[in-house]
Amino acid sequence: MGFMTLNDEYHDNRKAAGAHRLSALDNPGRVGLFDRALWFDGLHRHCLADHAPHIAYAADRGDAVKLHLIDNGRSGLGSMANWYSFIWRPVFGGTPDAQRRRALMLSVAQKLSKTTHRLILSPVPDECGSATLIEETFAATGWVVRREPCDENHVLHLKGRSFAEYWQDRPGQLRSTVKRKGSKGVVSLRVEHRFDAQDWADYETIYARSWKPEEGNPEFLRWLAERESEAGRLRMGMASIDGQAVAAQFWTVENGTAYIHKLAHDERHIQASPGTLLTHALFAHVIDTDQVDLVDFGTGRDAYKRDWMEEMRPRYRLELIWPRSPKAWPYMARSRVAGLAARFGKD
Known part of the structure; x- marks a missing residue:
């Protein structure tokens, strides 16, 4: 050259x-x-x-x-x-x-x-x-x-697996929790592709009641969720009990990758495991519906990420x-x- x-x-x-x-x-x-x-x-x-x-x-x-x-x-x-x-x-x-x-x-x-x-x-x-x-x-x-x-950075490479194939490789305790809590029908779950102001308000309320520290810049997160919704990349997960939102997660999907940005659950309802059930629903959605090749859990050394992911970078x-x-x-x-x-x- x-x-x-x-x-x-x-x-x-x-x-x-x-x-x-x-x-x-x-x-x-x-x-x-x-x-x-x-x-x-x-x-x-x-x-x-x-x-x-x-x-x-x-x-x-x-x-x-x-x-x-x-x-x-x-x-x-x-x-x-x-x-x-x-x-x-x-x-x-x-x-x-x-x-x-x-x-x-x-x-x-x-x-x-x-x-x-x-x-x-x-x-x-x-x-x-x-x-x-x-x-x-x-x-x-x-x-x-x-x-x-x-x-x-904890990630999951699907390597062509379906959600069912991925799920059978998860830790037994995690699979047992989802089976037991999900079978009770207490928690209602949904995954939205469009930004909704009420969902976002519920997310902010849930976050304030969660184990998470105070949000660094909530205005930026909302701006990002709105922009990603306009582009069709938003995946907003909501979990409710008796019509009240108790867990929420903000994901985005593009170019074969699902990014997990934020997740929180109301500590008052922890016995129902709404956060775990919602994570399970979102993984199923992005793997089988969006057909992503990679799930990226962002940065952080949180131990719970290892139950869902398989590699650390x-x-x-x-x-x-x-x-x-x-x-x-x-x-x-x-x-x-x-x-x-x-x-x-x-x-």
């Missing part, structure tokens, strides 16, 4: 970045929720508005890459992500092969060395090669890179430090100390 002349640009506001929107970002058949331009726009407006948005961009002959970032002040730049993000990674447009992806990322790394002294990127996946690509290309351009696991935090900047030197020292501590801890 010959020398690539790259069109490199760095944008520090959404208006300028909008001029370079990649068509692939708006094509739901090509990218998932967490790579979509609409996701980053909503996440910034509702959750990260106090941080200036930055987009590192490189393009060449129809292929391009964008890194959606935010300004963290004196500590540098960070990934435009928070607790709602299952993943954060570079977003590619066009059809770049591995070599061209590497060239694009090398260009971005070089450009960012002139813009910031430090980046913190998470939660970065590596089953798609993103963490390794970032680590290798930034290191190759002179950045000091520290990579470490920061979270877990790590998520990584990457600290990237530009050593030629005096602003980076304190972070360099900290990184060396942390590295030494980790090495001696293994001895």
Whole structure:
């Protein structure tokens, strides 16, 4: 492959970045929720508005890459992500092969060395090669890179199985609970594909009565549910007892993947296991009706996820430090100390 002349640009506001929107970002058949331009726009407006948005961009002959970032002040730049993000990674447009992806990322790394002294990127996946690509290309351009696991992602690969085939492999205690509680007919279940204001109000009431901590940004979640409903991707599960909503779950489905965003049940009705029954109903729906290939339970080390899922994928935090900047030197020292501590801890 010959020398690539790259069109490199760095944008520090959404208006300028909008001029370079990649068509692939708006094509739901090509990218998932967490790579979509609409996701980053909503996440910034509702959750990260106090941080200036930055987009590192490189393009060449129809292929391009964008890194959606935010300004963290004196500590540098960070990934435009928070607790709602299952993943954060570079977003590619066009059809770049591995070599061209590497060239694009090398260009971005070089450009960012002139813009910031430090980046913190998470939660970065590596089953798609993103963490390794970032680590290798930034290191190759002179950045000091520290990579470490920061979270877990539990998933289920169906591999052609029906729901019945999947269910027979679940733990015996889980199957027994669903059989016993479901046979009593106390809990009514339904799965909706359209956003309903009353269902959402019920979800928020249930969440407030659940074991969950206070919701970080309920306005963003509602905005997301409404947008996903408009696109036909929403799957809202509701469980009721005597006409009263007692459990609710917010899922989305696209490109063969079901994402589990939020689930909650009213603690006052825990003996009826409405949350378990509702999860069972939603798994059945997305597997047999939507015919997904993958169910993604997001991030978190919750033990109950292992009853429903079969694989765990790590998520990584990457600290990237530009050593030629005096602003980076304190972070360099900290990184060396942390590295030494980790090495001696293994001895």
